[in-house]
Amino acid sequence: MNIPAAPLSKPVLFFIIPSLKGGGAERVIISLANYFNKNNFQSVLISLNNDIPAYEIDNDVKVYYLTDRQKSRFVDRVYHITETFYKLIKLSRTLKPVCTLSFITSANIWSGITCSLTRVPYIVSERTSPDRSVNSFTYWHKHLALFLYKRAAAVVVSAKGVEDCLLKDKDFKSLSNIDRITNAVTIFQPASDEKVHNRRFILGVGRLAYVKGFDILIDAYAKTGLEDIDLIVVGDGEERATLVEQIAKLGLKDRVLLPGSRNNLQNYYSQAEIYVLPSRNEGYPNALVEAMSFGCPSVAFDCNFGPAEIIANNENGILVNNGSVKGLSDAIARLASDQVLRDELGSKARIISQTNHPDKILGEWEALIKKHAATSAITAQIASSQPAL
Structure with a gap:
């Protein structure tokens, strides 16, 4: 992982996710990284695991893979945890992001820990049913997540049902920093007349x-x-x-x-x-x-x-x-x-x-990140930029 020796010239945004190998969350976070990279930011996309991206990432977006989790022995897990922690801290201290956005619970916890230690504003996002993630955690794991989610600038959910499910849990019902942003329609190339199948x-x-x-x-x-x-x-x-x-x-x-x-x-x-x-x-x-x-x-x-x-x-x-x-x-x-x-x-x-047009949905993400990006000077710089949709 080649980390620049000095901070980048534009305000840096971190986008953290467990993997880039495919799925709805991966597509959304890549589209966000591409979008903000065109709008006076330097996007840094961080995958906790070393996987081949399933979707196109713009050339100017910097991409880092933190570890290659191929083995499951205890000693290997300890090594991967240590490696992930070290690389995230080093990236944050070197590139000095103005804000970090993470998707999916495991990445949210890593982001929360790192940003709390480096004093970077962070936004976490739950992308599926909390009953399959934070609500089902063991006591200590759940309370770590709760502590980090309360400290987050925002906890973003994609559907009201996800919000309701999260808040029904007696531990998470005290969260007061939840924002709901749905997913944007993917803009595809025009459909062609070439048949993909010879029958209905x-x-x-x-x-x-x-x-x-x-x-x-x-x-x-x-x-x-x-x-x-x-x-x-x-x-x-x-x-x-x-x-x-x-x-x-x-x-x-x-x-x-x-x-x-x-x-x-x-x-x-x-x-x-x-x-x-x-x-x-x-x-x-x-x-x-x-x-x-x-x-x-x-x-x-x-x-x-x-x-x-x-x-x-x-x-x-x-x-x-x-x-x-x-x-x-x-x-x-x-x-x-x-x-x-x-x-x-x-x-x-x-x-x-x-x-669900991208102009609308990406605009909601942009407003949220502008609201929480670090330092008033950088916020003013971001606010003066013109979107390049």
């Missing part, structure tokens, strides 16, 4: 992980009995082999396709008959927002959290009781056979391109 298809997009529920989607698709429309799930992850086995057992190898990750999602969204979000839980699902922005009629489980804040049931999409295979199957079959309904839902879904 239903689309799922996301990491092939248990929490994303693609096993439920495959079961629901099988129960529809539809023969004139295929299912394509774009993405990769640790559940691929399990899903391939499930597809084979159901006799759907020619009808359910797992093409892996793709860099032309705009073509899939624009050509799909239906988009389905079968997640067991979420934070604020980027892929659902993306699909709707293309006018793709969408079905989603009413899971924690996000879909119910995005979809008004039977107006701009369809919400299904969380985890109901039959409910999901019925909704897919209903949409697949009703072109008028698909057109109506898709037309209203496009409005999300305005409500």
